[in-house]
Amino acid sequence: MNPALIEQLKETVKYLGATLGDTILEELGEQWLETIEQIRHDGRHSSTGDALSTEMLASTLANLDNQSLLTIARAFAQFLTLANIAEQEFNIAANQASTLESQLNNLSQHLDLRADKDKVLSAIQNLNIDLVLTAHPTEVNRRTSIYKQSQLADQLHQLHSGNVGDVENRRIKQRIADLISQSWHTDEIRTVRPTPVDEARWGFSVIENSLWEAIPEFLRDLNGYLHTNFDTVLPLDAKPVQFSSWMGGDRDGNPFVTSSLTQEVLLRARRRAAKLFKNDLDQLYSELSMNKCNTTLREQVGDVKEPYRALLKPLIQTLDRTAIGKAPVCTWIQTNEELQNPLVDCYQSLLDCGMQVIAKGSILDILRRSYCFGIHLLKLDIRQDAQRHSDVFSELTRFLGMGDYHQWSEDDKQAFLLRELSSRRPLIPPRWEPSNEVKEVLDTCKVIANNGKDGFGIYIISMASEPSDVLGVQLLLKESGVQWPMPVAPLFETLDDLNNSPSVMQNLLSIDWYKGYINGQQFVMIGYSDSAKDAGSLAAGWAQYSAQEALVDLAKEHNTKLTLFHGRGGTIGRGGLPAKAAIHSQPPGSLDGGFRVTEQGETIRFKFGMPQLAKRSLSLYASAVIEAVLLPPPEPKSQWREIITTMANKGRDNYRHTVNTDPEFVPYFRVATPELELGKLPLGSRPAKRNPHGGIESLRAIPWIFAWAQTRLVLPSWLGVMRAIDEVNQGDNAPIVQDMIDQWPFFASRLSMLDMVFQKADPKVSEAYDKRLVPDELLHFGAALREELVQSMQSLLKMTGHEHMMEDDPNARNSMQIRAGYLQPLHYVQIELLDRIRKAKSSKFEDNDVVVLERAMMVAITGIAVGMRNTG
Template sequence: MTSNSLMHNNINLLGSLLGDTIREAIGQKAFDKVESIRRLSKAINKGDQKAISELLNTLQTLDNKDFLTVAKAFNQFLNLTNVAEEYDSVSPHAKGKKNPVHFKELYKKLKEKDFSDEDVVDALNNIDIDLVLTAHPTEINRRSLINNMNQVSECLQQLDHDDLVDYKQEKILKRLKQLIVQYWYTDEIRQNRPTPNEEAKWGYDVIENSLWEAVPAFIRDLDEQTFETIGYRFPVDARPIHFSSWMGGDRDGNPNVTAAVTQQVLIDSRRRAAILFLGDIEVLVKELSMSNCTKEFRDYVGNYEVQEPYRELMKKLRSQLRKTIAYHEAKKENKDIALTDDILISNDQLWEPLNACYQSLIACGMHMIANGNLLDTMRRIKCFGITLVQIDIRQESTAHSDAISEITRYLGLGDYSAWTEDKKQAFLIEELNSKRPLVPHSWQPSAQTKEILDTCKVIASTPEGVIPTYVISMTRTPSDILAVYLLLKEVECPYTVPVTPLFETLNDLNNAAPIMKELFNIEWYRGIIENKQMVMIGYSDSAKDAGSLAAGWAQYTAQEALIRTCDEAGIRLTLFHGRGGTIGRGGGPAKVALFSQPPGSLKGGLRVTIQGEMIRFKFGLPDLAINSLALYVDAILEANLLPPPIPKDEWRATMNELSDISSEMYQDLVKKTPEFITYFYQATPEAELAKLPLGSRPAKRKATGGVESLRAIPWIFGWTQNRLMLPAWLGAGASMQKLIDNGKKNMLEEMYVNWHFFNTRISMLEMVFTKADARISQYYDDRLVEKDLLQFGEDLRSQLKKDTQTILDIAKDKSLMENMPDTAANIATRNIYTEPLNLLQVELLYRCRKDENSPLELEQALMVTISGIAAGMRNTG
C-alpha cells in the first residue's frame, strides 16, 4: 500500500466512523446538514462557483442551536485527519519510508568531501541538543482529547498489518469506534484557563507517554548505524539530547507564575521523574537475576552472601525511589519532612549503581543484557535525570531594574532607573565585588520586588544545574544582565546561575554583539562565566516589530556578529533560538530552519524552543519523536561538518536593501497607520481569542494599546484564523518585486539557488501563500468590517496576489509548493474541512458582535471554530 493510499484510506475510515457517530448522536436530519456542508465545500475546492453562494446561504440561515454541532463535526474531522497524516509519517508501509535515522546517508556525503572518520567521531561526540518545551498558549486541545487521539493513532498502527486476522481487525475497529464516540461526547474546549502547574503536567505527560521511550530508542538506532558505518559506539554516559522547560518558570508577562508556583513545579518534576525511574527499576529487578559478576561489583554491593547481586542492588534502588516519591509527595503538600540519606537528590546516586551493574555485565561477557533495558535506563538518567526536565527562569528586564530602584531609593542612594548606563554598571560591579549584603534583612519590599527576591530564593534553594539559566527578555543594556547577578547574590545563591540575555526587537538584535562585547570587557563578568555564554535570539517580537523578512535578516546578522565577538574573546557561544510554530515566528521544518542559519552558529550546540501545539506534532508519539530527533541530529551534524556557504558581499547588500524596504512597508502600515489596528480587531477574532482558555498567560502585555501591546502569538494567531496570514509575508514579496523592477531579478534568482538562508525564505513564503485564502479573508471583511476600513483588506489581498506571482517568478515555479506535492496535497485535503469552519466563524462573529448577550451556545461554537481552524492550519503559534 502506498503512502497516499494508506493515509487516504485512514482518513476515509476515520471520517466514516465519525459520520456514523454523528448520525447516531444527533439524528439523520442533522447529519444530512453536516454532510451537505461538506459536499458543498468539496465542490468549491474543485472550482464549482455555484456552490459558494449555496454554502454561504446554508451557513447564514443556520439556527443558533445547530452551530455547535456543525463546528464540532468539522473540528473533529480535522483533528482525526491530522492523526492520519501524522501516522502516515511514521508508518513502515508509507511510500518511500526509510529508517528515520539516516546517518549512513550523511556519512556518504562526508566521505565524498574527504572527511576523515576522526572528524566524524569528533562531531558525534560533540552533539549537544537541548529542546526547550514551552507553554505558549497555542495548544488548544485538552489533555483528555490529546490522549484520545494518541489512542486513535495506536489503533491505526495495529490495523497497519497485511496479515491481520478478521477477528482482531474487528476488535480494533470496535475500539476505534469507541474512541471516536468518546471524542464526540467530550467538550473540545476547556472550561477554565489552565494554571501554570497544569501546563507543566501536560509537558510531563509528553515525556512520560512519548519521549521516555523515544530517546533511548533513537540513540540505540543511531548507535547501531554509527557502529556499522565507522565502528563508533556512543559512550554509556553520552548526552546528545536533553530537555528543558519554561512551564512553571516563565514569568515574563505572566503574573500567574510566582515563586511558589516554580517551587511546586520543581517538586512535582522530581516526583514524576522518581515514579518513571521506579517503573524502570521494577523491570530491572525482574530481569537482572544472573549471579555471575566481577569482584569489584561484589565489593560495591557489599553483601557477599547474596546469590543475585544485580537484583539485590536494584531492590535497594527501588526502596530509595519509593522513599523519594513519598518525600516529594509530602513536600508537595507542604508537610515538614526530613531529608534522609535514602532520598535521591542527585543524578549520581542513580547513575553510579547502574553503571556499576553495566560495567560488571560487560566484563562478564553479558553484553546483550547490559545493552538492553539497563542501558536504556542509563540513557534516560543522562537525558532526563531525577528532575525530568531542567527548568529555565525567565523574566522581563525592567522587573529587575524596578526592584533595584526600590532598593536604592530605600537606602537613600537615588533612583537607579534614572541613572546613566555607566553609573548603573559601576554601582552593580561595586556591589557584586562587595562582601557585605546590600539589602538589610529587616527591609519590607513591595509585593512586586518581594516576588522577584522570592524567585531568586527558590533558585538558591535548588540544587545546581536544575535551573540551567535565567533568561532576561527585552535585554537592552549590559546592566540588565549584571542586575540579575546582583539580585541572586543578595539572596546568597551558593553557585553561579548562567544568565542568558534575550534579544528580541530589531534594534536589540542589531545591538546584541556590542552589548556582549562590553560585558566581556568587564573583569568581574569574565571571571564568573568560565568562557561560556548563552545568548537567546527572539523570533516573535522582531517579526512583529519589523516584518518577517527584515526580522529574519536581523536574526542572521546578529548571530554572525555574536559568533565573531565570542570567537575574538575566546568564549564558547551557545545560541538559544526562541522559535515558534509559524513562519512568522521562525517556524518551519527543523532541518530547513537550522540550515538557514549562519555558518558556525551550531558549534556550541543547539538550544531551541518547541512551542505550543508543535510539541504534540513533533513529539506527541514515540515514533513521531524519533523522527523529529533524527532530523535535529542530522541537521546539526551536517551543518557543523558541511556548513552552508558564507554569503557573498553582493548577497548581503541585496538583503540589506530588501530588509530596509520591507521593514518600512510593514511599519508604515502596522505601526504608523492608527486605523489599521482597528481593522485588525474587526477582521480577525483576536478579541474573542482572549475568551478562549488557551494558556495561563494573558494575551496582552498591557490592557490597552496598539500592536506593540499585543503578544506575538495572538497577533499571528488572529491573522491565521482569517487566512490572510499577514505577519508572515507583509513587505517581503513587495520588496523583492521592487528590486526586480530595478533590474535585480538575476541576483535574487542566484540567491535562491545558492544560499540556504534566502532559499528558505522563498520556500516558507510558498507554504504561507498556499495556506492563505484571499476569498475567505474577503468574506471576513464583507461581513465584519466597517465600510471605511474595507480598503485595507482590498489593498492587502491585491498585494498578496502580486507577491505570490513574484515568489513563483523567483523560484521559477508554475504553482506553489511545486517541489513539495505531498505537503501541498495534505493542505488541500484539510482545506475542505477548514473552509466551512472559517465561514461558520464569520457568521458566529457577526451574531455575537451584534448581540452582546448572545446565547452561550454561540460562544461555545465560536470557540470550537477557533480550535478547528487551528487544527486545519496546524502551525498557529
C-alpha cells in the same frame, strides 16, 4: 512520494470521517447527518472556488439556530482532528526508511568518511541539542482529548501493519469507533484556562508517553551508526539531546507564574521522574536475578545470592518514597549520581562477568535515560522581564538612600553592580520590606538557591538591552544564595535590540569579572516573534542572521563558547521553519556551541507526540546539525549582503507603513479578525497582552499571528516582503538574486517560508470575512491587502519557476488540500458566529444565547487552528 501511501491516507481520512458520521447519526439522526454531509459537500466545492457552493454554504449556515451552529462547528473541528491523526500515522509510515543512519549516510555524498573520520566523529561526539518545551502559544486541545487521539493513532498503526486477521481487524475498528464516539461525547473546550502547573503536567506527559521510549531508541540508532562506520560507540554518559522547559518558569508577563508555583513544578517534576525510573527499575529488578558479579559490586552488597537486586533495592525504595511525595523532601533522591552510580556498577559488573548481551539490554536504556532526563526530568529555565530586575534595584537604592537606580546612567549602573558582585558583604538589609512585586523577584531567586543546579537550565532576560540587565540578574542570584554560576542569557527580540546585541555583548565580554563568571560559556537568546511583529518577517530574519553572525565572531575573539538559543514558534511569523531548513539557514559557526531551540505548544505534539514521531524528529535534528557543522553554508558574498540589506529595509518600511502608520489599520484589524474574541478562548495561562490596557503594540506576538491565521490572510508572515524583493530584483541585480537563491540557504529559506505561507493563505476566505464583518468605509483596506497578497503569490511563483505553491513539498501541499474541504465550513461558521456575537452586544439577546454563541466560537477557533496546524 509514495502514491500508495497517499491513497491510503485519503482512504483513512474518509474512513475516520464516515465513522464520525455514524456516531453523529446514532445521536442526532438521519436528518442531521444529511445536513452535515451537504455542508461538507458544499465546503469542499467552495474551497476550489465554486461560487454557487459558497453561496449555498453561507445560506445553510445563516438559517441554522445558535445550538445547531455549535453542532456543525464541533463536527468539522473533529473531522479536522481525525485528519491530523491520519496524517501523523501516514508520516510515520512514509518515513520508516528514513532512519538516522540513512540520513547520516547522505554525508558520504559530500565527504570521504574514512579520510574525514576525525571530523565526522568530532561532530557526532560534540552533538549538543537542547529542546526547550514551552506552553505558548499552547496546546488548544484538552489533555483528555490528546489521550484519546494518541490511542486512536495506535489503533490506526495496528490496522495498517499488514499482519491483521479478520477477527483482529474487527476488534481494531470497534476500538476506533469507540474512541471517536468518546471524543464526540466529550466537551473538547476547557471551561477555565489551564494553570502553569497544568501546562507543566502536560509537558511531563509528553516525556512519559513518548520521549521516554524514543530517547534510548534514538541513541541505539546513533550508537549503531558509529559502530558500523567507525568501529566505536557512544560513551555511556553521552547526552547528545536533552530537554529543558519553560512551563512553570516563564514569568514574563504571566502573573500566574510565581515563586511558589515554580517550586511546586520543580517538586512535581522530581516526583514524575522518580515514578518513571521506579517503573523501569522494578522491571530491571525482576530481570537481574543472576549471582555472578565483579569485585566492586560484591564489596558493596556482601555475600548475597542476588547481588544486583541487593544493590538496586535501596534505590528503588528511595525512588518510591520520592514518587509518592509524602515523605519529607530531604528523604527524596537528591542527585543524579545517586541514581546513576548503582546502575553503572551493575552495568560494568555485567560486562566484566561476560554478560554483555544483558548489559546492552534494558539497563543500558535506563542509563541513557538517566543521563538525558535525570532526577529532575527536565531542566527548568527561568524567564523574567529586564524591567522587573531594575525595579528591585530602584526600590533598594532608594531605601538605602543612594538615589534611584532607574535614573542612573549605564556606566553608573555597571559600576554599582560590579562593586557589589565583588563584595563579600550582603547588599540587601534584613529589615528591608520590599513591595510585593520586588519580593516576588527575590523569592524566585531564593527558589533557585534552594534547589539543586541540575534542576535548572538558564536564566533568560526578556527585553534585555544593556550589559547591566545581565549583571543585575547575576547580583540578585548571588544575594539570594545561589552558590553556582547559573548561566544568564540576554534575550534580544526587537529589531533595535537585535541590531545592538553585538555592542552589548562586546561590553559584557570586556569585563574581567564577567568573563571569569561565565568560565568560557555564554548563552544568548535570539527572539523571532517580537522582531517579526516589530518590523516584518524579512527585516527580522536578516536582523536575526546578522546578529548571530556578529555574535559568533565576537565569541571567537573572546575565546568563548557561544550557545545561541532560538526562540522560534511553529508559525512563519514566529520564525517557524522545518528543522533542517532552519538549521542550514543559520550563519556558519553558529552551531559550534550547540543548538538550543524552543518547541512550542501544538508543534510539540506534532513532532514528539508519539514515540515513532519523536524518534524521527530527533533523527532529523541530529542529522541536520551534524551536516551543518561538517558542511556549513557559505558566508554571504558582499553583493548578497548589499541586496538583502536593501530588501530588508524596504520590507521593514513597507510593513511599518501599513501596520504602524496607516490610521485605518487598527480599526480594520479589530473588525476583520476574531482578535477580541480570542481573548475569551481559554488557551494558555498567559494573558493575551503584556499590558492589559494597551493596544496593538502590547498584544503578544502569538495572538497577533493567531488572529490573522484564523481569516486565512496570515498577514504578518508576508506583508511587504515580495514588494521589497521585486523592487530590488531588477536589472543588474537579477542574476545576483538568482545566485542568492541557488547558493545561499538563508535567502532560499525566506522564499520557502513564503511558499508555505501562501499555501495556507486564501484571499477568498479573507474576503468573505470582510463582506460580512467590515463596515463599508474600511472594505477598501482589506481589498488592498488581498491585492498585495495575490500579487506576492504570483511574483513568488514567477521567481521560483513553479506552477503552484509547495511544488517542492508535495506532501505538505497534499496535506493542506485534504484539510481544505473541512476547513471551509468552519470559516463560514465563524463568520456567522462573529456577526451574531457582535450584534448581540447591541441587542437584547438571552444570556443563554450568548453562552452558546461563545462556546461555538471557541470550538470554531480551535477547529481552524487544528486545520491550519498552528495556533500562533
